[in-house]
Amino acid sequence: MKSKVIxxxxxxxxxxxxxxxxxxxxxxxxxxxxQHFDCWFAEPGECMMTPEVDKPYFFRTRKDWGSHPxxxxxxxxxxxxxxVMTWQTQGGTNGYETVIRIELTPNDQGTLMxxxxxGFADEKSCQGHKDNWPAAFDFLEEGVKKLIRS
Numbered sequence: 001m002k003s004k005v006i007x008x009x010x011x012x013x014x015x016x017x018x019x020x021x022x023x024x025x026x027x028x029x030x031x032x033x034x035q036h037f038d039c040w041f042a043e044p045g046e047c048m049m050t051p052e053v054d055k056p057y058f059f060r061t062r063k064d065w066g067s068h069p070x071x072x073x074x075x076x077x078x079x080x081x082x083x084v085m086t087w088q089t090q091g092g093t094n095g096y097e098t099v100i101r102i103e104l105t106p107n108d109q110g111t112l113m114x115x116x117x118x119g120f121a122d123e124k125s126c127q128g129h130k131d132n133w134p135a136a137f138d139f140l141e142e143g144v145k146k147l148i149r150s
Contacts, residue, residue, distance in 0.1 A: 001053045001076070001077055001078075002053065002075070002076045003053050003054050003073075003074075003075045003076060004054075005054065006075060007075070007086055007097050007099055007119065009097070009098070009099055009118055009119030012096065012098075012118075012119045012120060012121055013118070014118070014119075014120040014121070014122065014123055014125075014126045015116060015117060015118030015119070015120065015126065016116075016117050016118075016120075016126050016127075016129060016130040016133075017114070017115065017116050017117075018114075018115045018130065018133055018134065018137075019112065019113070019114050019115075020112075020113045020115075020134070020137045021107075021109055021110065021111075021112055021113075022110050022111045022112070022113050022137075022140070022141060022144075023109065023110045023141060024110050024111060024141065024144040024145075024148075025106065025110065025111060026080040026081065026104040026105070026106045026111045027079075027080045028144045028147065028148065029102075029104055029111055029113060029140070029144060030079060030080045030081075030083065030104060031147070032140055032143055032144050032147065033083045033102055034049070034051035034074070034077065034083060035049065035051055036143065036147055037049055037057075037059055038059070039143035039144075039146055039147055040136070040139040040140045040142065040143030040144075041059070041061060041062065041136055041139065041140070041143075042059035042060060042061060042062065042070075043059070043060050043061065043062050043063055043067060046059055046060040046067075047059035047060075051074065051077060052074065052077075053073075053074050053075065053076065053077055054073055054074065054075075055073060055074060056071065056072070056073045057071065057072060057073065057074070057085075058070070058071045059071075062139075068089055068090075068091060068092065069089065069090070070087065070088065070089050070092075071088055071089075072085050072086035072087045072088050072097070073085065073086050075099065080104060081103070081104055082101070082102065082103055082104070083100075083101075083102040083104075084099065084100070084101045084102075085099070085100050086098065086099055086100075087099065087100050087117070092125065092128065092129065093119075093120065093121070093125060094121050094122070094125055096119065096120070096121045096125075097119065098117060098118060098119040098120060099117070099118050099119050100115065100116070100117050101115065101116040101117075101118075102114070102115055103115075113137075115133065117129055117130075117133070
């Protein structure tokens with residue numbers, strides 16, 4: 001399902017792309033991005049998220065990451081294949097609404113996860129996210145393992 005209200009980020013074309021081979025299934029990664037943010041990115045108990053297009057979400061990052069508030073909404077969801085969400089923080093995106101696109105492609109090793117994060121106001125903000133997302137992906141993989149065990 002796709003939102004009828006897509007953010008216009010055309011005046012802010014700066015974006016970053018990352019790929020990561022994940023040792024988990026596409027459905028496990030999809031669920032972690034849409035329902036279990038507090039198992040890897042958000043502080044437990046500090047996440048309000050419903051996996052429905054145009055539903056707003058809010059969370060605070062893990063305390064060891066500084067407990068920064070984030071908010072946005074899901075723009076497009078295709079179960080176990082695609083998550084597109086807006087992403088806004090006061091510090092990280094300088095208050096601008098950015099867009100994250102997560103594409104999931106199953107393979108023999110698990111799932112190839114491709115991320116495009118776009119709409120940054122400047123290169124510094126973009127580079128900061130590009131530098132930090134790989135560490136978040138480590139926590140994503142660990143969080144998925146915990147979900148599997150529970």
